[in-house]
Amino acid sequence: MVEGRQPLRSLRNAPRKFDWPALRADLKGAVPDATLALVATAAIFLWLVVRVENGTSGTTQLMPMMSDWDNWTYWLCQAFGWSGLLWAYITVILGLLRSGRQPRWRWFRGATVERLHRTTSLTTIGLMFMHALVFFVDKVQANREQYAGAERFFKTFTHIWVPGTYPSGTGRVAIFVGLIAFYLAIPLGLAFYLRHRTGSRVWLALHRFIIVVYALSVWHTLLYGTNVWYDGSFRDLVWALQLPIAGLLLFRLLAPARPAERLRSRRASGSAPVYAVGAWVAGRLSVVLIMVGLLAVMISGVDGGRPQEGHGSHELWPERWVIWASLVLFVVAIVVTARRQRSVRTRGTKSSTQAAKPSANRGETAAPSVDEADGS
Numbered sequence: 001m002v003e004g005r006q007p008l009r010s011l012r013n014a015p016r017k018f019d020w021p022a023l024r025a026d027l028k029g030a031v032p033d034a035t036l037a038l039v040a041t042a043a044i045f046l047w048l049v050v051r052v053e054n055g056t057s058g059t060t061q062l063m064p065m066m067s068d069w070d071n072w073t074y075w076l077c078q079a080f081g082w083s084g085l086l087w088a089y090i091t092v093i094l095g096l097l098r099s100g101r102q103p104r105w106r107w108f109r110g111a112t113v114e115r116l117h118r119t120t121s122l123t124t125i126g127l128m129f130m131h132a133l134v135f136f137v138d139k140v141q142a143n144r145e146q147y148a149g150a151e152r153f154f155k156t157f158t159h160i161w162v163p164g165t166y167p168s169g170t171g172r173v174a175i176f177v178g179l180i181a182f183y184l185a186i187p188l189g190l191a192f193y194l195r196h197r198t199g200s201r202v203w204l205a206l207h208r209f210i211i212v213v214y215a216l217s218v219w220h221t222l223l224y225g226t227n228v229w230y231d232g233s234f235r236d237l238v239w240a241l242q243l244p245i246a247g248l249l250l251f252r253l254l255a256p257a258r259p260a261e262r263l264r265s266r267r268a269s270g271s272a273p274v275y276a277v278g279a280w281v282a283g284r285l286s287v288v289l290i291m292v293g294l295l296a297v298m299i300s301g302v303d304g305g306r307p308q309e310g311h312g313s314h315e316l317w318p319e320r321w322v323i324w325a326s327l328v329l330f331v332v333a334i335v336v337t338a339r340r341q342r343s344v345r346t347r348g349t350k351s352s353t354q355a356a357k358p359s360a361n362r363g364e365t366a367a368p369s370v371d372e373a374d375g376s
Contacts, residue, residue, distance in 0.1 A: 019193040030119035037083055037123050045079035048227070059226040073138035078227055080134055084127035085221050091120035092214050092245055100252035121189050128182045128217075136160040164320050174224030176323055181216035188213060201341040209334055211249065218242065239297050246294060250287040 051057040052067050052075070059078075060067045066074060094117040102110055139156045147155050159166045159175075163183070166175040188210045195203040221238075222228060228235050 017194070017197045019196055023190075023193050026115075026118045026122055029115065030122045033116075033119045034123045034126060037087055037127055040086065041079045041083040041127070044082050045076055048075045048078055057227070058229050058232075062226055062229050071138070073134055073141065077131060077134040077138055078225075080127055080131040081221065081225070082227075084124060084131050085217055087120055087124040087127055088214050088217055089241065089245070091117055091124050092211065093248065094120060095210070096245070096248040096252050099256065100248070101255040118192065125185055125189055128185060132160060132179070132182060164324070170224045172320070173318070173323070174220055176320065177216050177224075178220040180323070180327060181213045181220060184216075185210070185213045198338070199342065202338050205337045205341045206334060209330075209337075212330065214245070236298055236301065239294060243291065243294055246287055246291045250284065250291070253284050253287060 048057065049072075052060055057067075065071075094113055097108075098110060098113045098117055102108065136156060139160055140152060143152050143156055146152075161179070163179040164176050166172055188206055191198070191203040191206040198206075218238075222235065228238065
C-alpha cells in the first residue's frame with residue numbers, strides 16, 4: 001500500500017458531510033404528509049374563495065379590488081401561507097414533545113415522533129417556498145402595466161425574494177419578516193442532515209433556534225396578514241393556539257430529555273457556572289412572560305389588529321434597521337453557540353483519545369465520547 005493513502009474501507013466508512021441517504025428517506029416518508037398538506041391547502045383556498053363570494057373576507061373589505069377572480073393567485077398564495085403556518089405549528093409541537101421528558105403513553109414512541117417531526121419540517125419548508133413562489137407569480141401578473149419584459153421579472157424577483165426591498169405598504173415589514181423566517185428555516189431545519197459533519201452538540205444547538213423562525217412566521221401572519229387584518233374572534237383563536245406551544249416550550253426547558261441539559265445534574269457535576277445558572281433562569285422566565293403576554297392579548301383583545309371602523313393608516317413597526325440589527329445579533333448568537341459547542345466536542349474527543357491510549361496498551365476498548373455515543 002502506498003504510504004499516505006487511506007484504505008478503501010476507511011473511505012467508505014468515513015462520515016459524509018451531508019447525510020443524503022437520510023434526506024432521501026425523509027423526503028420519501030414526507031410524501032403522505034405533503035399530500036395531506038396540499039389537500040389542506042386546497043380546502044383553505046376554497047374557504048377563502050367562499051368568503052370572497054359572500055363578502056365576509058377581511059381582505060376584500062380592506063382591498064375591494066381583490067374580489068376579482070383574476071386575482072386567484074393571491075388567494076392561492078394566502079392558502080399556502082395558512083397551511084404552512086399550520087404545518088409549522090404541528091412540527092414545533094412534535095419537536096417539543098420529542099426533546100422534552102418523554103410522556104408515559106403507550107402510543108407515544110420517540111422514534112415515530114422524531115420521524116414525523118422531520119417529515120413535517122420538510123413539508124413546512126416546501127409550503128413556505130410555495131407561499132413565496134405563488135406570491136411572486138401573482139406580482140409578475142400585477143406588474144404587467146408597470147414594467148415590461150425582463151425588467152418586470154427582475155424587479156418582481158428582487159421585491160419578493162430579496163429581504164428589505166419590497167417598496168410599499170405593510171409588505172415593507174411583513175415580507176421582510178417572512179423572508180427572514182424562510183431563509184432561516186432552511187439551514188436550521190436541515191441541520192440534522194449535517195450532524196455527521198458538525199457533531200450532535202452543534203446541530204442540536206442550531207436546531208433549537210428554529211423556535212425563532214416559528215415566532216417570526218406567527219408575527220408575519222397575525223400582524224400583517226390581510227385575512228386577519230381586523231380584530232375578531234379568529235385572531236383571538238390563533239393567539240390562543242400559541243399557548244400550548246409556550247407551555248410545551250416551558251416544560252421542555254424545565255424537564256429536558258437529556259440529563260446533561262438539566263440544571264440539577266450540571267450543578268451536581270460542578271459544570272454549571274454562575275452565568276449558566278443565570279441563563280437557565282432567564283430563559284424559563286422569558287417563556288413565562290410570553291405566556292402572560294398571550295393571556296393579556298386574549299383578555300384585552302389588543303394584539304396589533306385594526307378596528308373595522310376608522311382603521312386608517314397603520315404605522316409600521318419596527319423600522320427596517322431594527323430588523324436588520326436584530327438579525328445580525330441573532331446570527332452572531334448562532335455562530336457563538338456553534339463555536340462553543342464545537343469546542344466542547346473537540347475537548348471531549350481529545351479526552352477520549354487520551355483515555356484510549358492506556359486502554360489500548362491494556363487491550364481494553366475506550367468508552368466513546370458524547371458525540372460518538374449520540375450517533376454523530
